Amino acid sequence: MKADSRHSVSVAGVVVDDQGRALLIQRRDNGHWEAPGGVLELDEDILTGLRREIEEETGLQVTPTALTGVYKNMTPGIVALVLRCKAEAGSLRQSDETSAFRWVTADEVAELADEAFAIRVQDALAARPTVPIRQHDGIHVLS
Numbered sequence: 001m002k003a004d005s006r007h008s009v010s011v012a013g014v015v016v017d018d019q020g021r022a023l024l025i026q027r028r029d030n031g032h033w034e035a036p037g038g039v040l041e042l043d044e045d046i047l048t049g050l051r052r053e054i055e056e057e058t059g060l061q062v063t064p065t066a067l068t069g070v071y072k073n074m075t076p077g078i079v080a081l082v083l084r085c086k087a088e089a090g091s092l093r094q095s096d097e098t099s100a101f102r103w104v105t106a107d108e109v110a111e112l113a114d115e116a117f118a119i120r121v122q123d124a125l126a127a128r129p130t131v132p133i134r135q136h137d138g139i140h141v142l143s
Contacts, residue, residue, distance in 0.1 A: 008039055008078045008079070009040050010039045010078055011040060011049050011082075012034070012035040012050075012082045013035060013050050013062055013082075014085065014120065015035075015054065015085045016124070017103055020105070020125065021105055022104055023036070023060075023101060023103055024101065025098040025100070026098065026102075027097060027098065028097055029097070033102065033109075033112040033117075035117070035120060036054045036057040037054070037082075038057075054085065056095060058092055058093070058095075059091055060087045060090040060092065062085035062087055063086050064084070064085050065084050065086055066084045067083050068082050068083060068084050069120055069123040069131055070082075071116075071119075071120060071134050073116070075137055075138050080120070115141055116136035116138060116139055116140060116141055
């Protein structure tokens, strides 16, 4: 297998509060609003990596409750698994990776985030019988 044919796998957690809103972080590196998450390390399982990324970026300890979507950024070849989560402990705090937080509705996320990242949150907030599988170019969802 050629090195350039490998995919990176990332995880993101859509933390949902009791009012049905999702937590977004504002990334320090580019100012974008997204659900917390990041690339899995080779030796960690999916849920451990998800919990680690969310705690590093938000200070919250979470329980994942459902896989809500599978997404591929076609440009760099990153496959993302997105899970809905419930906060169990901790408190929001900024980190080296995050500069701000916002609790948003499905409509509000569309105003803040690029389409490719807003759809992940919207899918997680929607009640769907099946898990969507989508492709994007880093900004827009591709058909």
